[in-house]
Amino acid sequence: MAQQMTGARMVVQALKDQGVDVVFGYPGGAVLPIYDEIFQDQGIKHILVRHEQGAAHAAEGYARSTGKPGVVLVTSGPGATNAVTGITDALMDSIPMVVLSGQVPTFMIGSDAFQEADTVGITRPCSKHNWLVKETDALAQTIHQAFHVATSGRPGPVLVDIPKDVQFATGTYVGPTEARASHYQPKVKGDTEMITALVEALETAERPIFYTGGGVINSGTLASQLLREWVEATGFPITSTLMGLGAYPASGKNWLGMLGMHGLYEANMAMHGCDLMINIGARFDDRITGRIADFSPHSRKAHIDIDPSSINKVIRTDFPIVGDVAHVLEDALRIWKSRGRKVNKSALKKWWAQIEEWKQVRCLTYKNSDSVIKPQHALERLEALTRGHDRYICTDVGQHQMWAAQFLGFDAPNRWMTSGGLGTMGYGLPASIGVQVAHPDSLVINVAGDASFMMNLQEMGTARQYDLPVKQFILNNERLGMVRQWQELLHGERYSHSWSEALPDFVKLAEAFGAKGFMVSDPKDLDDAIMEMIEYDGPVIFDCLVEKHENCFPMIPSGEPHNNMLLGDASTKDAIGTKGAVLV
Amino acid sequence: MSPLNIEKGSSKHSAYDLRNPNAEVIETHTLAVVVDNEAGVLARVIGLFSGRGYNIESLTVAEVDHLGHRSRITIVTTGTPEVIEQIKAQLGRLVPVHKVQDLTTEGPSVERELALLKVSGTGDKRVEALRLADIFRANAVDSTLESFVFSIAGSPEKIDAFIELMRPLGLVETARTGVAALTRGAN
Numbered sequence: 001m002a003q004q005m006t007g008a009r010m011v012v013q014a015l016k017d018q019g020v021d022v023v024f025g026y027p028g029g030a031v032l033p034i035y036d037e038i039f040q041d042q043g044i045k046h047i048l049v050r051h052e053q054g055a056a057h058a059a060e061g062y063a064r065s066t067g068k069p070g071v072v073l074v075t076s077g078p079g080a081t082n083a084v085t086g087i088t089d090a091l092m093d094s095i096p097m098v099v100l101s102g103q104v105p106t107f108m109i110g111s112d113a114f115q116e117a118d119t120v121g122i123t124r125p126c127s128k129h130n131w132l133v134k135e136t137d138a139l140a141q142t143i144h145q146a147f148h149v150a151t152s153g154r155p156g157p158v159l160v161d162i163p164k165d166v167q168f169a170t171g172t173y174v175g176p177t178e179a180r181a182s183h184y185q186p187k188v189k190g191d192t193e194m195i196t197a198l199v200e201a202l203e204t205a206e207r208p209i210f211y212t213g214g215g216v217i218n219s220g221t222l223a224s225q226l227l228r229e230w231v232e233a234t235g236f237p238i239t240s241t242l243m244g245l246g247a248y249p250a251s252g253k254n255w256l257g258m259l260g261m262h263g264l265y266e267a268n269m270a271m272h273g274c275d276l277m278i279n280i281g282a283r284f285d286d287r288i289t290g291r292i293a294d295f296s297p298h299s300r301k302a303h304i305d306i307d308p309s310s311i312n313k314v315i316r317t318d319f320p321i322v323g324d325v326a327h328v329l330e331d332a333l334r335i336w337k338s339r340g341r342k343v344n345k346s347a348l349k350k351w352w353a354q355i356e357e358w359k360q361v362r363c364l365t366y367k368n369s370d371s372v373i374k375p376q377h378a379l380e381r382l383e384a385l386t387r388g389h390d391r392y393i394c395t396d397v398g399q400h401q402m403w404a405a406q407f408l409g410f411d412a413p414n415r416w417m418t419s420g421g422l423g424t425m426g427y428g429l430p431a432s433i434g435v436q437v438a439h440p441d442s443l444v445i446n447v448a449g450d451a452s453f454m455m456n457l458q459e460m461g462t463a464r465q466y467d468l469p470v471k472q473f474i475l476n477n478e479r480l481g482m483v484r485q486w487q488e489l490l491h492g493e494r495y496s497h498s499w500s501e502a503l504p505d506f507v508k509l510a511e512a513f514g515a516k517g518f519m520v521s522d523p524k525d526l527d528d529a530i531m532e533m534i535e536y537d538g539p540v541i542f543d544c545l546v547e548k549h550e551n552c553f554p555m556i557p558s559g560e561p562h563n564n565m566l567l568g569d570a571s572t573k574d575a576i577g578t579k580g581a582v583l584v
Numbered sequence: 585m586s587p588l589n590i591e592k593g594s595s596k597h598s599a600y601d602l603r604n605p606n607a608e609v610i611e612t613h614t615l616a617v618v619v620d621n622e623a624g625v626l627a628r629v630i631g632l633f634s635g636r637g638y639n640i641e642s643l644t645v646a647e648v649d650h651l652g653h654r655s656r657i658t659i660v661t662t663g664t665p666e667v668i669e670q671i672k673a674q675l676g677r678l679v680p681v682h683k684v685q686d687l688t689t690e691g692p693s694v695e696r697e698l699a700l701l702k703v704s705g706t707g708d709k710r711v712e713a714l715r716l717a718d719i720f721r722a723n724a725v726d727s728t729l730e731s732f733v734f735s736i737a738g739s740p741e742k743i744d745a746f747i748e749l750m751r752p753l754g755l756v757e758t759a760r761t762g763v764a765a766l767t768r769g770a771n
């Protein structure tokens with residue numbers, strides 16, 4: 001199918017041949033030829049964002065909720081630099097993304113030309129790989145290669161920088177099948193001997209735990225299915241990182257909840273006390289390990305990860321298994337079954353009894369109120385009223401994000417979009433737009449903080465333009481809540497610049513954007529307002545005024561071990577059972 | 585506070601009992617990295633080292649397979665065994681990297697470096713410089729009445745020693761290529 005065409009045409013053709021149905025972008029001088037092709041070709045849907053950071057986050061939301069790579073198109077210079085935060089976010093969270101950026105013509109590169117930036121240099125450390133294409137003949141090959149790299153092995157963002165003269169010039173197009181095969185072929189199958197060693201350890205383990213992460217989601221739905229099968233069959237407890245929520249259902253009987261800095265007491269205690277830890281697609285992030293020297297000191301540790309550099313990076317592993325989660329789980333299950341499906345039943349019973357005791361601490365307890373909306377309560381109500389829906393949840397970054405992880409339950413993968421590794425405030429709204437584009441008929445909610453929402457609120461315009469009925473559920477504490485909490489706990493309540501002054505009237509703001517606004521401050525009105533929000537067919541800003549100085553617990557203070565958790569209200573045992581206390 | 589009362593050290597396999605944070609040795613390793621000879625590949629490798637805080641003691645790079653567009657980067661680096669492992673894994677995940685070889689651990693290897701030294705002086709010092717150069721099998725590749733440029737090839741240690749000897753004899757300037765290394769044997 002070798003054809004002659006312009007570079008700009010090749011871009012559109014390559015995207016179509018890669019099965020891309022939507023591109024998030026923003027035009028400018030250096031990508032005008034590509035935009036001209038998009039104009040003439042109806043095959044690709046283009047979503048015009050309001051800021052290139054929004055394009056990148058929207059592509060992340062699209063990618064995370066579909067398992068397909070997200071595609072971004074930006075112009076040179078400021079277009080590309082604006083996308084950098086989103087690219088870095090995708091790198092940290094292993095999100096497959098292909099960014100196409102325009103560049104000044106090849107003969108002007110290096111001359112400080114108008115809107116010239118060294119995009120490949122700037123994005124080299126924050127992308128999985130990037131290319132500057134200097135010849136039209138190499139363009140199609142490079143774009144196909146870009147998709148291959150973005151989606152193979154540990155997924156991540158890649159960038160293809162395309163000078164304007166390369167877009168104008170004519171060259172030979174190659175399709176994905178004729179494109180040269182890449183030598184980049186990460187290993188997906190795990191080492192059978194090591195998997196067998198893990199299975200052996202699992203058969204006798206007295207206090208085992210599955211610790212799962214974003215890698216299960218990355219691996220695809222089959223990985224989640226196999227994980228569920230293994231967990232049910234072994235009867236082992238399972239916890240997950242923030243990034244892995246939904247791989248095992250929150251309603252599953254072996255679910256301990258999220259672990260880590262703001263994870264559940266039972267999950268963290270079980271991690272600390274286990275004798276066999278089976279890490280599946282998680283990366284021993286510092287929000288998980290706390291003080292390294294005291295991290296789960298008496299366990300043997302297995303680590304299944306497709307990226308060899310994740311293994312032994314932070315925590316030394318006894319059973320290192322490099323491979324794709326689904327492939328490894330398939331082998332592990334087969335081997336375990338063929339050896340007679342053994343587990344140490346009597347020890348497991350004791351282990352569960354211990355876990356039950358930890359659960360009795362009821363670490364998510366908070367004091368509810370009749371007069372102000374507690375953020376936890378708002379989320380419990382949101383959960384109760386939306387659970388049955390075909391629902392996708394995004395978040396921004398801060399306390400609300402952690403409460404969302406604690407109080408919302410995910411029964412399927414790809415339903416939870418959050419910025420974990422980079423922790424990018426302003427992620428949620430554009431991400432929700434990307435999700436809604438991919439799932440036009442689903443209920444897409446962004447649980448936001450007031451400060452985070454302010455960071456990318458211009459994207460309400462995008463939501464309105466494309467009739468994307470995204471629901472922005474703002475837990476408005478008029479504070480940079482998470483920062484304020486740290487200042488309270490670590491800096492003697494010196495609240496240095498951690499409040500949101502001069503917030504806009506969010507209802508009026510919604511109206512100004514042609515969306516619907518709600519403002520709720522009385523707990524009594526909450527349910528009705530949430531129902532109205534769900535039923536409203538269009539974008540919504542829901543301004544939920546909540547308790548201003550609520551703290552998010554449990555919390556493992558930075559650098560502390562797992563068994564040293566601050567429990568807040570739950571630690572005052574008296575608080576449990578008193579009037580208004582809500583147990584979860 | 586652990587309610588489990590697990591005895592310390594009850595699992596021999598836990599890495600924590602094996603690792604003594606005070607006894608971490610800093611090792612020097614020579615890595616050979618075969619890469620696609622494409623634009624920016626060196627920046628990628630160097631950026632990895634600076635971005636992640638690894639050390640580069642020496643680095644050489646040149647195309648070794650013209651038809652296949654492959655270059656070989658030889659890096660001498662230092663770090664704890666854990667860090668060296670990470671460096672190798674991080675290099676291995678760069679897309680244009682084909683192979684990472686640790687010549688320090690993968691059996692015996694040979695390391696060679698070339699250096700040029702300008703030594704100026706007259707009289708006894710000049711005679712002594714020439715005599716030492718002879719012992720070290722360094723060649724005078726340029727000479728004037730009051731200077732020599734010596735060319736010396738050999739292991740980095742040999743070159744270090746030669747430089748130290750030349751210092752008091754009027755060493756003016758040194759240029760070193762950095763290390764090139766290969767494993768010994770047929771494969």
Ligand SMILES: Cc1cc2nc3c(=O)[nH]c(=O)nc-3n(C[C@H](O)[C@H](O)[C@H](O)COP(=O)(O)OP(=O)(O)OC[C@H]3O[C@@H](n4cnc5c(N)ncnc54)[C@H](O)[C@@H]3O)c2cc1C
Pocket residue numbers: 092093094153154155212213214215216218219220240241242243244258259260261262263280281282283284285287288304305306307310323324325326397398401402419420421422423424482
């Ligand atoms: C304010 C704030 C608070 C936070 N608090 C917490 C907290 O309390 N608890 C918590 O868990 N997190 C928390 N986080 C998130 C945290 O920073 C990390 O992002 C998160 O813990 C990392 O999740 P993960 O280990 O699952 O790794 P991910 O970042 O999802 O990485 C996935 C891993 O799986 C591997 N992988 C990818 N694809 C595959 C595949 N196909 N097969 C095998 N392996 C694969 C990758 O190589 C990588 O090692 C917080 C973030 C913020 C912003």
Ligand SMILES: Cc1ncc(C[n+]2csc(CCOP(=O)(O)OP(=O)(O)O)c2C)c(N)n1
Pocket residue numbers: 396397398399400401423424425448449450451452453475477479480481482483
């Ligand atoms: C872009 C960016 N800047 C700064 C931070 C540091 N930060 C983390 S949480 C937070 C406060 C978030 O406030 P808000 O969005 O209102 O959420 P809340 O914590 O109040 O729920 C800040 C400033 C960040 N994560 N991202």
